[in-house]
Amino acid sequence: MARPEVVPFSDAHLDDAARLLAARQARHREAELALPERFEDPAAAREEVEEAWRTEGASGTVALREGRVVGYLIGTPRDVKVWGENVWVELAGHAAEEPEDIRDLYGHAAARWVEEGRTRQYALVPTNDPDLVEAWYRLSFGQQHAHGLQEVAAREVALPPGVEIREPRAEDVEELIEVDLALPTHQTLSPVFSTIGPPSREEEREEWAKTLADDEEHVLVAFQGDKPVAVWSVMPVEVSSQHRGVGRPERAAFIGFASTLPDFRGSGLGLALTDASFNWAAENGYDVMVTDWRVTNLLSSRFWPKRGFRPVFLRLYRSIP
Numbered sequence: 001m002a003r004p005e006v007v008p009f010s011d012a013h014l015d016d017a018a019r020l021l022a023a024r025q026a027r028h029r030e031a032e033l034a035l036p037e038r039f040e041d042p043a044a045a046r047e048e049v050e051e052a053w054r055t056e057g058a059s060g061t062v063a064l065r066e067g068r069v070v071g072y073l074i075g076t077p078r079d080v081k082v083w084g085e086n087v088w089v090e091l092a093g094h095a096a097e098e099p100e101d102i103r104d105l106y107g108h109a110a111a112r113w114v115e116e117g118r119t120r121q122y123a124l125v126p127t128n129d130p131d132l133v134e135a136w137y138r139l140s141f142g143q144q145h146a147h148g149l150q151e152v153a154a155r156e157v158a159l160p161p162g163v164e165i166r167e168p169r170a171e172d173v174e175e176l177i178e179v180d181l182a183l184p185t186h187q188t189l190s191p192v193f194s195t196i197g198p199p200s201r202e203e204e205r206e207e208w209a210k211t212l213a214d215d216e217e218h219v220l221v222a223f224q225g226d227k228p229v230a231v232w233s234v235m236p237v238e239v240s241s242q243h244r245g246v247g248r249p250e251r252a253a254f255i256g257f258a259s260t261l262p263d264f265r266g267s268g269l270g271l272a273l274t275d276a277s278f279n280w281a282a283e284n285g286y287d288v289m290v291t292d293w294r295v296t297n298l299l300s301s302r303f304w305p306k307r308g309f310r311p312v313f314l315r316l317y318r319s320i321p
Contacts, residue, residue, distance in 0.1 A: 002065070004101050006108045009060035009074060014053065016069035017062070018046035020095035024126065025246050031128035032312050034149055034249040034288045048092035048245045052076055060093075061109045063101045071096030073105035075113060075121075082196065087113045089123040091247045091313065099132040106139050119320040124247075127311050141316035143295045147247060148309030152289050154282045155275035160268045163229075165276055168221050170212060172228055176221065177204040179231045183259035192296045217256075220276050222269045229264045232273035233257035234280055234289075243290050247313055253281035255291040258300075265299065274307050 009017075022045040029035050038044045052058060052074045060074035073094045075087040096102050113121065123141060125133055159165065168176055181204065187194040199207070211217055216239060222230040237243050237252040255277055260269055281289055291309060293300040305311070 001098065004063035004065050004070060004104055006061050006063055006104050009062050009072060013062045013069055013072060014046055014050055017049045017072040018042040020072060021045040021049055021092055024095040028126045028128050036246065036248060036250055039246045052090055052093050059109065059112055061105045063096065063105055071101040071105055073109050075109055077118060084120045085117045086120040087118040091124045091245050099129060099135045102132065102135045103139055114320055121318045123316045125314050125316055127314055133314065136316050141318045143314055144317040145292060145315035146295055146311040147243060147292045147313040148304055148311050149249060149288055149290045150308045150310060152278055152281045152286050155278050157272050157275045159272050162224055163269065164223050165220055165272065168219050173205060173208045175228050176208060176231060177201055179228050179259055179261055180204055182261050187294065187297060192294055218280050220273055222273055230260040230269040230273055232277050234277040237290055242292060249288040249290065251286055252288040252290050253286040255289065270303060
């Protein structure tokens with residue numbers, strides 16, 4: 001097939017981009033019915049495309065064949081303080097009839113991004129289309145993060161000897177901070193090498209004050225005797241800024257945080273807390289559970305799939321020297 005003509009994205013392309021995104025969502029739902037059906041409607045899909053396009057700093061490209069739009073790509077920046085000089089192709093930021101056309105779309109868009117200094121580049125890509133994922137791989141993108149989901153059902157919680165699970169109390173906070181910090185500390189190590197370091201203890205205290213006053217977030221703590229050794233947090237998915245739009249199932253709960261002290265990893269605590277989180281979701285009428293993990297975190301990237309989570313989107317990453 002002949003290479004497409006690639007032109008800058010404009011308002012005139014919104015309807016065609018919505019059509020392409022709606023078709024992509026329909027294909028994705030053939031593999032994952034839990035994903036939201038409403039975005040198979042181009043009118044709903046258009047809202048997502050337009051939100052990306054109206055983001056400050058957005059730019060993009062469109063692929064044409066014989067004057068017909070066959071693909072689009074939109075990149076938007078996130079907070080530089082967190083992500084460095086960056087650009088993101090978000091969940092609704094790309095779709096194409098032919099996966100290979102993504103490479104042409106990116107080739108034109110990336111020239112502007114690099115000229116603007118946006119050399120840390122991210123793309124959220126559906127997992128159901130291996131040809132599309134492969135097209136991004138052949139642009140030097142690699143896996144960094146995964147979004148997963150599975151259906152909710154009540155589970156039997158098997159606690160290791162001497163362990164109890166309960167909600168946190170104000171008097172637990174100082175010891176809970178140690179548990180919280182175990183995750184971001186682990187993420188700075190090889191092979192993750194996260195550049196986002198652990199928060200300060202004061203920041204953690206402030207966060208726990210908010211958490212203890214929050215009616216939406218449900219926190220479960222595993223105690224070995226009187227010592228907190230693992231923390232899981234589950235909440236409505238609407239709280240998440242990552243699982244949104246075409247990637248946000250209806251009636252879904254979200255495991256947003258999970259951390260275990262190093263000496264207790266592999267003890268069965270994580271399994272027990274995950275099962276307890278599913279029971280909370282079942283009791284509160286949720287149909288789906290979602291979570292996400294760093295693919296380069298060897299522990300979490302093995303733990304969550306073994307607990308039944310199916311990756312539905314991959315965050316791919318490319319850094320240009």
